[in-house]
């Protein structure tokens with residue numbers, strides 16, 4: 001078995017908190033973009049601050065990740081799988097940061113006011129008013145969100161593969177505190 | 182155990198565990214996005230119905246497609262400031278960008294007296310708490326819910342053979358929606374004003390005004406023209422007579438409206454735009470709109486935005502009217518689609534809205 005080293009407690013808390021938030025946002029996103037029902041306005045009103053919270057947490061998490069290196073993957077994992085794990089984690093970080101920025105940027109380019117919490121707090125625009133850019137970014141928001149969802153599915157499958165098939169301690173390294181065997 | 186195989190043998194149950202969780206999530210995602218429920222009314226579904234009912238042209242608004250940009254200012258009286266903390270309603274002047282339009286998805290349709298006319302406004306106070314609205318010159322909205330809106334668009338879509346709505350389809354819609362009968366009659370029998378300048382535009386939907394102390398008041402509002410209302414007359418020979426008229430009007434002198442806020446009485450339906458309110462409701466003159474400039478949509482300031490009725494300042498909030506959420510969603514979708522398309526030259530061209538030589542001085 002792999003030496004039982006786990007992700008640090010802050011890493012695990014951030015990981016699971018953000019896993020719930022990001023999955024929630026993906027579901028809120030596709031649901032609201034396909035509805036004209038009474039929930040639409042409430043969901044968009046929730047989508048914006050939740051997305052910005054993910055942006056802030058993702059930046060904190062990136063700082064934390066650069067400072068505290070993760071436990072090593074099992075030594076017997078084939079190089080291809082290691083590379084895949086690494087690449088997918090980098091892409092997850094990129095998307096966790098890019099997706100909320102694209103959301104914020106597209107509403108800026110569309111010249112919408114961007115209320116965050118009630119009307120009391122508004123975000124400043126981060127891009128100039130440009131309708132063509134708005135249309136482009138709105139499409140990009142969909143494409144990147146679907147990419148993120150696909151990646152999360154693969155990530156989940158991989159985590160379960162480690163936990164149920166290989167039983168090599170990778171899943172538990174994100175679930176519980178590491179203790180010597 | 183460095184000799185672990187990459188994929189150790191495991192029971193089918195374990196493999197099921199690996200596959201089931203992502204598969205369940207994927208299914209739930211498809212459901213949330215509406216892909217498993219074709220009957221659900223989506224943003225795209227409502228725009229499709231608009232296209233069938235009123236036509237559509239790439240690059241133009243999916244509804245109220247034929248229009249012109251206007252500009253000016255709004256000056257609050259402060260009379261509504263006790264009901265709403267919105268800074269736009271205070272006693273001060275705020276710049277306005279607006280748009281006059283004809284309902285329907287065809288940007289080159291001919292003007293006619295009985296076509297629904299609209300005013301859209303974006304009030305921009307210096308603190309950034311803007312107020313957007315799109316208001317129509319009908320007394321009530323013909324429907325109560327987004328689904329009814331969708332069904333009415335389909336029922337009134339032109340028959341390809343005659344180019345006119347199929348009377349049988351409309352009869353079936355009416356028969357299936359007896360509660361909408363009064364609203365449809367009120368819309369059909371409304372008095373018609375002569376043009377954009379002497380028309381009254383109504384919010385139809387209800388909103389909540391929120392006072393500084395948090396008190397909420399249900400309201401509707403109307404822009405009531407200062408100039409006297411003239412009876413409508415047709416101009417069969419001029420395809421764009423309504424727009425030409427309002428261009429001439431604004432070039433001649435500023436046009437003004439009073440913002441009349443109606444406070445809901447005890448028996449008024451807040452969440453149903455197809456029902457009128459009592460005649461003796463309290464009315465507040467909240468301010469005056471003055472329009473001084475007019476510009477083609479081509480390059481004009483009303484084109485690259487959408488007048489989403491749920492862009493509201495602090496001090497105003499949506500009511501429970503289900504049409505409001507649907508409008509917010511559909512306007513964003515329409516705005517997204519048209520912004521990615523290349524538009525033809527609009528019916529009202531920059532040449533038509535250019536200030537006639539010689540009148541420049543008394544305008545500025």
Ligand code: HEM
Nearest residue numbers: 025026029030032033048051052054099100103104142145
């Ligand atoms: C991690 C963060 C985010 C995720 C996972 C996410 C996800 C999504 C998804 C899946 C959609 C639906 C796309 C479609 O089906 O076309 C969507 C739409 C949208 N998102 Fe986000 N989003 C995020 C952040 C943001 C932020 C920060 C904002 C704005 C400040 C934002 C604004 C919007 C808007 C306005 C829509 C369109 C709604 C409509 O079409 O009616 N998003 N988002």
Ligand code: HEM
Nearest residue numbers: 015018019022023065089092093152156159170171173174
């Ligand atoms: C849905 C259930 C999820 C499970 C079961 C899960 C499981 C795991 C596991 C076991 C690891 C450790 C991998 C290793 O040792 O290298 C991990 C790491 C990671 N997970 Fe997840 N995860 C889930 C959701 C998510 C979501 C939604 C995201 C974000 C989009 C995410 C982002 C990451 C990232 C970026 C890492 C790399 C470690 C780091 O630097 O933080 N995970 N996950």
Ligand code: HEM
Nearest residue numbers: 242244245280299301315316317330384385487511515516
């Ligand atoms: C479910 C009901 C409704 C739907 C689906 C709908 C749909 C639309 C769409 C798609 C647009 C084009 C938006 C854009 O591209 O910027 C539009 C414009 C407009 N709508 Fe509606 N609408 C509805 C109800 C109403 C009501 C109740 C009113 C009046 C009170 C109204 C007044 C307007 C006005 C004035 C415009 C033109 C705005 C402008 O000049 O830019 N609509 N509508």
